[in-house]
Structures are given as structure tokens and as C-alpha cells.
Amino acid sequence: MKLKNIKTKGALCLLSLLMLGTACSDMDFLEEVPRDFLAPQNAYNTIEGINQGITGLHFTVRNDWYFGEELQDVGTIYKALGTDIAFHGEDPNSTRFLCNYVNYLTPSSEYVREYWNRPYRLVQRVNLLVEGISNADESLLTPEERNAYIAEALFFRAWAYRHLVSFFGDVPVVTEAIDFAKTDFVRDPVSVAYQQMEEDLSFAVQYLPNPGSEKEPGRITKGAAYHLLTEVYLMQHKYTEAVTAATHVINDFGYRLMTERFGSNPDVFGSGDVYSDLFAYGNQNLKENKESIWVIQFEPSTVIGGSNNRWNRAFAPAYFRMGNTPDGKPAFRGELVNGAYTGYSDSLGRGVAWIRPTNLSAYTIWEGNWNNDIRNARHMIKRDFYYDSPESAYHGQRIDFSKYPSSAGRDPIRDTCQYIYPYFVKFADPMHVLDNEATSGNGASYKDVYAMRLAETYLFRAEAYIGLGELDLARDDINTVRSRSHAKPATTAEIDIDYLLDERARELYGEDCRHFVLRRTGKLVERVRKYNNNPLNPGLNIQDYHVLWPIPQEQLDLNIDQQWTQNPGY
């Protein structure tokens, strides 16, 4: 019927054109109809659209902070580099990877720009979605459903602002969708951002589903919102509120630390334990894993929508590059693929030594519990590497650089920072090199990644208790975490903020964002100077002003209708 109309109309048009008339309206003819994309006005007019909008936020987080095609290291740097627990191993004195604070943290740095732009991109996506859900027709959603969707979106907004406030201090708090060329942003005091985060998360904890009732694995629950709220309180040193929020997570939703072995147990590196099970392929999303609060979703590229993370690439040593055995044979055969040895081992993957632990995280924190703490088990921190070189007399022997003749011209810095160093195996994905065996997956891994885990909630609460002076209670929370790993219980006398920071390094190395932790506890500069033993630049040249990062020059330049003051020192 409609088609016929169009045809008739078209014929009329043609006729009228031939007759030089303009019977069929030019305006109709010029109407621009998008054929293959949705616009904000119609994108969220269906439940499917709203669901896809929520997925858009999850996608953004995964893409911008857990993988990211562009400047993929953005998502890994702030986990550990430039702090007390790691330095860049491949080239410790380069101008990248926070090897040197003064050179790296500049207003023109593309990394600084990304740390600014990415959270704001997420904020914009949230704001537009919230607007869309709020305006969605009443017939589409019950008020509860509407609130649940809004709650999940607002969780992401708070998550984004937590990044911005921690890095940059006073930042514009944008809560409305921007639909014009806005160039007069004003820096709001941090208190405004904190208040917004509290509001958003208070809404979120009210309307989000309980853990276990979320629609899909990886979706946001009340537990995740309370966990983030705890952190937001800690950032403001609101310890009482932090304790309350953390206690909700710990008590209300059936979470518990895993203490018995579970899931798949590949045991590639020898005898496993429950801590290694937490990081085994496929175990993060399991219903039985009661420790997961929020898990970022990965899947091999054989599944559409799958993506990989680069934890293996970032954290693993570049062992395959180390060269020869002391008797001059290639040190690693690697796997046999298509009739040729690749030089890579599929249990170690292809690391590039971006993130090499400091002495603190690799050695000091384990002292006293070296053999009993399962987090330091040989299969969790691989300290010994072995030649794989049948032609060599050293085949199967442990790699020991003291065995090389001086004529081998070995460079101790590269040997111990780039090629071989204690490797936190939780970032490895042994035997799951599903992509491109010939290059051991290029360091990509398809293992799901914890964004939030209950062990951290305990340590959040301990941090709050320390802030409140309740050291016994802090000790108990810390010991809850320690006892699962068979570490000796801490005594009250030992408990202070430094002990807590050490414990976080033991439990959460590379999982949390160490920069945020050190900044909110006021320990960044002190501990970087004290513990960052980058052999070529100890202390990373950190200055007192580095507690705040510079505002990217682009933001200053483009915000033409409002002058900003750069953060001090830059």
C-alpha cells in the first residue's frame, strides 16, 4: 500500500519535473532519513535499545580500561606503574610508562589526555542514556525497572568520576547530556564531584538487583555499588560511612572469600590452591565463586563480541628475548607450531615486561611468610625459569645469569628487568593461547578480569578502621584475608596504613589501581621514593606536586570560554 503510494508519487514527480512544474515538494524530497544508524532520540525507545545502552557502558569500560585498541597501556599503567610496587621493565629509563615523573606527566602527554578524555566519554554516554531512560514511555517500563536501569547507568558515572577526581582534583561535574559545542566548562570543587558520586551510588544501591539476580554475568549489582561507595567514602576520609558501606557488601549479599578449591584446576605450574583457582581460566563468572563482585567479560575471538585483555603482555617478562644459553644455544625452543619452534611457551605467553615488580612487591612483603602464604607459592609467583634447549648442556636447568662467561656480554639490567623476573602468574593464562599459536597469542588473554573482588572490600574496611583508630577491627579484616592464604595472622601492633598497603600489594597486586590507593592514603610520594627501586631511576624523580596530574593542555586550549588554572607544578 505504502510502496504503491511512493511509486505513484514518484511517477507524479517525474511527470511534474518533465513539465517543469514542482508539484511534488522539494522539502519532501530533501528530507534526510538516516537509514543505518540510530539517533539519541530514537535509540532508547525500546527495552532492547535500553539494554543495548547499558551494554554500551560495559563495552566502554572494557574497551577503554581493560583493553583499548589505542594506547592499550592506558588501562594497565595506573594499576601499578609509577607506584611503590612496579616499574617499567623493558626500558626502565625511557620517557614512557611513568619511568620518570617529570618527563612523563606533562600537560601535552597523550597518556594524560587519555586519562582525562576516557572517563568523560563514559560520563557522556551515561548522561545520554539516563536521559533516554527517563524519557522512555511509561508503557515500556515499570517504575522499578526504570530505576534499575538508571541505577546501573549512574554506577558507571560514579566510577568515571572516581577516576577524574583522583587524578586531577577539581573537575567539571557534568550531569546532563551535552548536545552543543560546550567550551565553558568550569572546574567544580572536588566536594561537588564527591557529592554527585554519593548521590549516584545511593540511588544505585537502592535500585540495583541483588547479586545473583543480575540479568547477565558481569552486570552491576548492589554489591558492586556498595563496594564503589566504600571507596568513594575512603577517598573523602569518611571512615564511618565507609565501614557501613563495606559491611553491607560483606554481610548482606552472601559473598564470602573462597577458601576451598573450586572450578577448573589446570595446575599447570604444579600443585594448585584456592588462590590459584580464583585466577584460573573460566572461574571468575562461576556462580559458585562467591568472591566475585564485578567481573569484566572477556571471551576468545571465536565468540562474536569476545575480546582479549593484555594483562599477560603487560605483566609477563620477555623471556623469549633473552638470547642464548651459557653455551651459546638458543635458550628457548618454545612450542612446535606448523613444524617450526616458535620460541614462546604457551604457559608463559608473550610478555613484554611493561610492569616489573619492585623489590617491595617481589620480595619484601613476602618475608616471614615466604613458604606458607599461598599467594607467594611457586605456582603463583614464578621465580624460577628453565632453559628449554635440548642442544645445550644446560637444557632443563634453572636460568642463572652468573653461569654466563663474561664474553657473552650480558646486560644485568635487561637480564633482570626485561627477560627474567618474578612473574605474578595470576596474569598468565596458561594453555589458553587460543589465538595465533605461532606468537603465543601475542600476549593476549581471554581470561575474565576482576574489577571488584570481596578481598578488597575487607581491605577497604580495614583501611576505614585504621582511619577510625579501630586497629583491632582493622587487624581482624586483614586477617580474614590473610588466613585464607595461610599467611600468619597480623598482630594489632603491626597494623598501620603501611601494613595495609603491603597487604593490598600481596592480595591485589595489579588488580586494584594502586595510584588511587596511594593518593587517598597520602602515601604516593613517600612510598615511591622509598620503594620504587627502578635501577636506572630510583624513586622515578617524583616531586611533591605529582599527587595531582596535570590537566591536559588540549582541555585548557579548547575550553576557550573559560580560563582554567593548571594544577600546581606543571
Next chain:
Amino acid sequence: MMKKSKCISSPPLLCMVAGIFLMMGIFAPNFVSAQQGATVTGVVRDTEAEPIEGVTVLQKGTTNQVTTDAEGKFSIAVSGTNGTLVFSSVGYQTQEVTLRAVTTPLEVVLMADVQDLDEVIVVGYGTMKKSDLTGSVTRVALEDRPVPNVNLTQALSGASAGVNIQQNGLAGGDASLSIRGKTSLSASDNPLIVLDGIIFNGSLSDINVNDVEYIDVLRDASAAAVYGSRSANGVIIITTKKGKTGAPRISVNANYGFQGMTNNPMKVMNAEQYAIRMVDYFYQQELYNWYRTNPTSDAGKPVRPDITNRETVAARLRTEEERQNYLAGNEIDWVDQVLRKGASIANYDASFSGASERVNYYASGSVAREEGILKNDQFERYTFNSKVDGKLTDWLSLGLNVNYSYRDYSGLNASLADARVASPLANYDLDSPDSYATYLTNEGYMPHPLGPTKATNEDIRNNLFFVANAKVEVPFVEGLTYDFNYSNTFYYRKNNTFWPVSIVNGNGNNGRAERRPEENRQWIFNNIVSYNRTFGDHDVNGTLLYSREKYFGQSYILRVEGFENPLLGFNNLNMGTVVTVIPPGDGDPARAWSEQGVSYMARLNYQFKRRYMITGTVRRDGFSGFGPDSKFVTLPSVSLGWVMSEEPFWKEGSSIYTKLRLSYGQNGNQGIGRYSSFAQMGTEYYVYDSNTSISLFPNRIGNPGLRWEKTSSVNLGVDFGFWNNRLAGSVDGYLAKTSDVLVRRKLPGAAGYADIWSNIGALDNKGLDIELRSENIRSSQVNWKTNVVFSINRNKIAKLYGGKNDMDVGNEWFVGEPISALYDYEMLGGLWTEADLYAGRTYTGWYPGQYKYADLNGDNRIDPQNDRKIVGYADPNYRFSIGNTLTWKNFSLYVLLNSIQGGNGYYLRDNYTVVNVNSRSDDVLRMNQSAVRPYWTPDNGVNNATGVYNSAAVTSRIFESRSFVRIQDISLSYTFGNELLKRMGGISNLQVLLSGKNVYTWTKWSGWDPEIASANANYPAMRNVSLGLRLTL
């Protein structure tokens, strides 16, 4: 009568050269005695020995006249003694022959006019005599440019003032084209292409150069105004050949040649430099650590390792394989490996044409094959073109024009970008060059440069363009005609690729196949009513147009991975296991799209006594891509012409022609693409556990108020011809003001979007175009013509957002400055030295081996807030080209010199990654680097490039001038004489030519070609030499 040579008051450059030849007699007169009352027969030919039909042969002082036939022959009975015959024909200089002694048959050669003011120029929806034009239009006749070209854009280079060509270095690649400076900040600069009267959205590579008769370039607003909205960037009108009255003509052209690199080759580090750089990188790290202790003398300075010790150097290399190769002295030059030796170009075409009283036809076919100088870069093209016009009745003509082209770009070329960074010490089996690793030395930064050549690719583009037209000469009303034409363009491209598992793109997931079909179609119809009449001294010419067009298409990329069996590649996608559909382009979500346009135009041209002329045009355009309330724009223009030399006060019989032109007009620019006013949502795949899910998010901000960009301009021009056009040309000056400039404006990060399409502010352009054509020597034996083109353009931003702080540092836009202003730290020249450091002269945090920048606010530190300024401009200062054609007997030499000049801070471009070894932080240690400048070390005295390790707190771009002078084309041709041709039988014209393109370039630009678009060019400029044959039966 004898013609005398005259000194030409040409520009100084020409004058010097011209002077040498001035002594020579230019024209050898014919002296023929006639017997009384005899019959004189003969033949009239042009300079290329083609017979000329329809030449009037008049006995002077009588009414006795005849005309030549199709073979140029005539026979005239001469009365009286010592008669003089006058030969005249449109397009040729009139010639007189005095009859004294008869040597029949008489052979008369007529010279074409250098600039024929009676030639008919296409002005858009109609034609006009050049002498009647009021706008600025230049005609480029391809016959005058005897250089074999595969691509039309190459043929245009240096052809007309204000036409700017930027070369492309890939086989069959389209050069980019622009006319008269930038009028827009970020909307398209591409001029409108009109092919045989119809707006053409195809690629210029679709057109066989030898089918083109001439190209008219409409430069000023009034000339272009008939195309209104599309014409802000100028209009290029291409007219293809059609049949000529006379015997059917068959003509064949063939060219064959070779191409290679230009004289500015790529320079990358060889094995020794590559290896020693690693030593220095780490040594300089140590050195900088020491510098940071603020030493005051050399005491304690780290010592550079002994680089003559090969073991020491080898130890610094990143991989064992490189160490072994270094010690064994193995080395490979990857740039050499990706280049093809003896790349050939070939180009053949044939056409036949003819015309009778009622029908006119032209048909041609061509084949072109071109090999690029990168391995596996090739291009093949077949074109077919036919054009038939028939006059059915006295009042109705019908025509059909069909163009079909088939272009084949199949094959992915070897990567010069990868070759530039590949390790010269990587393992590479020279005996079996096909053996290769996905990544050299297992380094992700070093994909194998030949990797792409291992992919299977077919890239075929079909373009069918036809125009049907009907012309009705309305009976009863003299001079009134109605034209209707309808055109359709069908474009279909298939681009299928399979990357096997062994190369990048394919190694992720067991091979990757992609099929990316693209099809689009465009239709346009034009209704044109024109009225053309002369009333005594008054000429009236009116045109009305109503036109509609629609352009629509679809494309997508179908990607399949996970091939369990790669054997069938992209031909059997069922062998793959993971199927995804991805958008075809970055930032272009369009898989299906359409755009529409509507135009009304009225033009009136009035002339009085062919001396005074006025043209007025109004055009109203609608384009679907603008906001709902701003679809339409109305663009008026008016232009005046005055042929001063026709005035009675001008000396009677003067050989000087002068015309003044003045025009004012408005043009619009819609070059933002469809859907730009819309906010757009993007989608990506996501996964919950292992369940695929679609995610949706905004990825572009909309601007519903987006409206037309308008340019108003004034053009003042003068056309002149002296000494019967032996020196002719034009000078045009213009001022243009663009308002509501369409920009893709960058947004502050806090907005959550990278940029937004907006209309902002205003932009001023002014400039001067000069074209000179001179015939320096004109004789039957020697002929020398020179064609000089010069253009200069300046623009500045007149207004941005209107705020009090009206500049936009982030976008590098400043009121009062050119759009192309470059805002950066000011380099003072030179580097900080150790002496500076020891004496405490360096700023805090600055060390030897780093560039010195100006501390503009004098606070002893360099920071982006206070120490940046405008350091130059990316636009050229001026351009010129000089073409010379020298003909001696049957030989003809053509040389085209082309130049774009900077100076005074103009024509700069960042060349950082090429000239400075420290390309980007520690990339310098991961891959090979260019070796254009040696890097600084404390002892080698280098003062223009930093150290290989360089931790400067801020770095600027390194701007270099791209000024160049290039011998763009040289060709030497030989035309066979008539005697010889007669003996060969049936051939009316035969010419062989030897030509070279991009022959030599003089430039100070460091490394590689100054004109190739990117400083980091991934393909080189090409130089070629070819041998050609032109044959007409």
C-alpha cells in the same frame, strides 16, 4: 606580404630567453607566380599536416572565393595578374599568399591561433564564446600537453593558475585537486567535476585521458555560480571528444614506459647505524642521568662504550638473531626489498569518430596498465566511451553518451611503512625470499614488510555513466530551446581480501577474509530552457534550470575469521567460523545512505555591440544534509565585461585585444557529507559470559542548526592579447569572504566527544592568478611557445566565535591569521650543549642534546601555556609553472616546470618523524629509524637533531619548508612528414614521443617527496619514462 617578428613584452624570465631568438625570421613567405586567368589548385593543412575543411579561399580585392573540401583541397580560377589569395578559417590565423609563379598544387599551412577568442567555452548548462565571457574561466586543451598520462589529474598539473594538484604515489592513485586556496576550515576542498555537462561523482581515474578534448576551469564565483552550492571550491568541466565532419577518423595511441623512485630516496639506518644507535641509546640514558646531577665540568661523565668493538655493539641488540647477524656481517635493506625494479606502465587506446549532417559519433576504448614501484602495487583499467548525437528533425536532437570503466587495483602492496622500521639485521632467507615471519625478530612493531603481498586481494571498481539528452528547438520562437538530460552513474566495487594465518591481520584467528562490496548510484535530471537571440547590436542569452539529483548507496564489511581450511579464502566464507559485520569506515557508520539535492538557476547574459556584457545569475539550492530549517540557500551573482579594444577610441586596426571583467558572486559549500547534522549512535559487539550482545552508545554529537557555508567574492580580471595574440593571457585578482564556515571543531575532552560539525565565523581569501601564453617564435620551421601560470593566495580568519578571547588554540585557529597557522614552541636553532649545562645556562630540566626553544615569557621554563606562538603556515606562499613547447621541423620538445614555494614561514610541514631519530619516546629502540640527519652525541658536533635518547619535557614539531621546483614533464616527439606518410599509405598522422614525468626535483625538504601528502609517507613519489605512439588513419 611579409610578417615581421616583433619583440614581445613578456615577463623578464621569458624575455631573456626570447631575446636570443628574436633575430631570426619567423615566417618564411611563399612566393608563387600566377599565370593570368589560370586555375590555382592546392591543399590547406594545419601544422600537424591535417587537412582543413571549410577554409575560405578568397582572391583579394574580389568576391571570387571558394572553400576547401574535406581533404583540404581547393581549386580557384584566378582573375587578373599578381593576385593575392587570402586563406581564412575560424580557429586559424588568416594567411595571404601572393601569386607570382605557379607551382601547383599550392601547399598552404595555417597556424592555429595561440588563444582563440572565438572558441566556445562550457560555462555550465550551456556554452559561450570565450570573447563573451564575463567570468574567470581557463581552458586547458590536452592536445597542447603532449605527455602520456594515465590519470587526468596528472594531465592538469601546471595547466592553469589556481589549480593545485597534489600527487599520489600509488599505481592508479588519484591525485588530489583544489582550486584557489582554502575557503573552508574543514569541509571538503574538492572542486566540482562536471563531465559533459553533468555533475560527476566518479573518480577522475575512470576517465581515459585521450577521450578528453578539453577542460574548462571555472575559477571565480560568477563563473561558477551556475553550479551554486557545489562551486565554492571551483568547477572543472571536462568535455570529451566528439566526431568531426569529414571522413571517419581512426586514431590509435600507445605508450609504454618504466617508473622508479624520484631523486629523493628514502634513507633508513643500515645495519651498522641501527646497531650503534642501540649502544648510544643506553649510553645516553646514562649520560642524562649524570646530566641530571647538574655537573659543572666533564669530571665523572660516563664514557661512551667502544663502538668499534663488535661484541660490545652486538650485546646491545634486542634479539639473539640480530646479534648473530650483526657479528656475521649479514644485513638486509628492506626498503630495497619492497621496491619493484623496472615497474612498467603501458597505455593503449583507439578511437573512431566521424560526423555527417545529422549524426555525430565518437567511440573509444582504452587499456592502461601500471605497476607501482612498491611490490604488488598495480593497476589495470579498461574504458569504453561512446557518444552519439543525432538531429532527428529540424527541431529535435537526441544524444546518448555512455562511459564505462573497469579498474582493477587487485593486490595489496608491500609496505614501505613497515620496511622503514624493519630491522636490517632480521633473519631473512635471501635464497628463498618467500620465507618470512609474521613479525621480524618477533617484534610487534615490525610486521614483515612483504606480508601484505601474501594476502589474496581482488579490488575491482566498475563505473558506468550515461547521459541521455534531448534538445528541442522550439518552433515559432526563434532562439528558444529546451534541453532535458538525464544521467545515471552506477558504481560497483568489490574488494575482497584473505589474509592467511601467517601474516598480520590473519594471524589473530586462523586467517581472516573480508568482503566489502560497495555500490552506489546517482541520478540527475536537468531541465534547461534557454533563449538566445540577437537584435541588432543587442545579444541576449537567457537560461533557466530546474534540476534534481539523488545519490545513494550501500556498503559494509563482512569479516569472517577462524578458518579451519584456508584453501578457498574469501570465495567460500562458510569455511570460517566467526562472522561479523563491521562499518565500512572510521567515523562513517553508513551502510546504507542517500542524499538529495534540488536546484533552480536563472542566468541572463546581455551584450551590446559585443563590447559591453553583463551576466546575472541566481541559483537556489537545497541539500538534504543540512538541518531541517536550513536546507536551502539562494546565491546571486553578477558580472560585467568590457572589451576595451573594440572601442572607437582604440586605435583602428590595432593588433591588441583587451577585455576587462568584474564579477561579484556567492557560492555555497555543502562539503560536509550527509547526515552531518545528526547525532549518531554507534554499535559494537559485546559479550556477557559467552553470550554475544550488542552495545549501543553515542559516538557523534549532532548539530541540527547546521547550515550552508557561503562565500561571497569579487573578481577583477583582464584578458589581453597583443600582436594578434602572440602574447596573450589573463590576470585575475579576487577577494572572497566566507561566512558560516563549516568546521569540524574539536571539543574539550570534558564534552565527551572529539569534535562537532559547526558553522562558525568568517574567513577571508584574496589572491592573484596570472596566465601568460606567448608564441616566442613562429615560423614554418621553428615554433616556440611558452605558457606561464602563477598564482598566489592568502587567507585569514576574520571571525571565530565572536567572544572576547577570539582564538582557538586547540584547533590552531586565530582571528587575523591564516587557517593554516601552526602554533608551537619556537625553535631557536641548535641544541643545548654541555657547555651550556656546565655554565648553568640551561633551564631547569633541560639538558644537552635537546632543542632550544624560545622562552617567550622569560620565566626560564618552557611550558605550553606561555611559550607557544604562531611559528608559520602550512599553506604555500605562491605557485608557478612554466611550460615550453619548442617545435623544429618535425620535432617537438615540451618541458613543464612546476613549483610550489614557501618562504617567509609558508608551506611548512612537520617532518619530525623523518628528520629526528628520536621519533617517539622509546620507539627509537624498538625499530629502525630514518637516517636523514645523524643524531646528536656530545662529541659529533651535530646541532640540528636531538640525541637518540632524549627526555625533553616538551617537544615541538619540526617544521620544514616544502618548497620545490620540479621538472614535471618532458616530452620529445617526432611527427612523420606527409611524404613519408604517403608512402606508408592511409596514415594521415603519425607521431612518436618519448616522455618523462617527475624527472627531477629540487627541494630542501629532508628526505622523500615534498608533495606527497604525509610527512610519514607510506608510498614514494614515482618518476617515469615512456615511449609513445600516436597514429591517425
